[in-house]
Amino acid sequence: MTVTTLTDTEFKILDALRIFRYLTAEQLLRLKVTAHASHLYPVLRDLADGKRPWVEKIDHGAMPGVGRIPAAHYLTEQGAKVLAGALGLDPTEVPYPKGVVLVRHGFMHRLHTIDCEIAVRLWAAEHGHTVDYMASYFDVSGANRSKTKPKRRALTKIDLADGSGIIPDSVFHLTGSDGTPRLFVLEMYNQHRTKRMSEKLAEYRYAIGEHAIERQFDYPHSPRILAVFEDDKALELTQRNLTQRPDFGAHFRPFFFFKTLPELMADFQEGWRGIGEVRQTALF
């Protein structure tokens, strides 16, 4: 039997990758796996070298007007096994990405979805809330070509009565310090046309009408649908588009909460905007 010794930083990095699946160096620093980049980079390099390939990374180079795109790190099969040993878990209990192929645009969207997840988890830890469940659109079960497993399916998918479905970017369930459970559905928009954004949000009126979200995630109350935007301009255009839609009645509006990503990263609970409202409100 091989005994593997992990330093505290190495363990924190592997465990953070278990929870968040893909992380940039900046996100790892935000999660406080170590205090400074000058220590983080050598540790990451050591974890990814030939002797201990427990972590791999995807490098996308640079983007015009944006600069260099950060590399995304993820657990390898060996890394998942080592972490399972350190946590006293069976290796099958530590997931790791398989068949990793990410285009740049998809990568930025995934990066921002993970930013939302980090913001929610850090806020929950700081405010005594428990994260009971959290999944993103890239978390899937099953396999399309398998004869034994069910078909591939996003864990966040909401089935609708007509056989179609909606795949939110993220779904999570929190329990407050007073024991109150709350379910949230999150949509993260970046670099899309705002018309496409409002169309995706308008699809939720079917899920609301059928109580499909409550049914799918076994939640007895109304869920909160969070729409997070890269900037104010996209947020305001989407708000305006939804208020002008004749098929999007006023009774749908209380379900929706709007915010920009920087605002979400600063505070998860406060400062949300409703559809057609300037006044900011708390989520609960």
Add this chain to the structure above:
DNA sequence: TGGTTCGTAAGTGTCCAACA
């Protein structure tokens, strides 16, 4: 005492757009 981590500062690498 040695391994690990922290902190500062400066330099390098990558890609694209603009320009001569």
Add this chain to the structure above:
DNA sequence: TGTTGGACACTTACGAACCA
């Protein structure tokens, strides 16, 4: 067509603190 600059991420060097 080659050069330059922008906008970043990433790397390296070095000294110091911490801790078992």
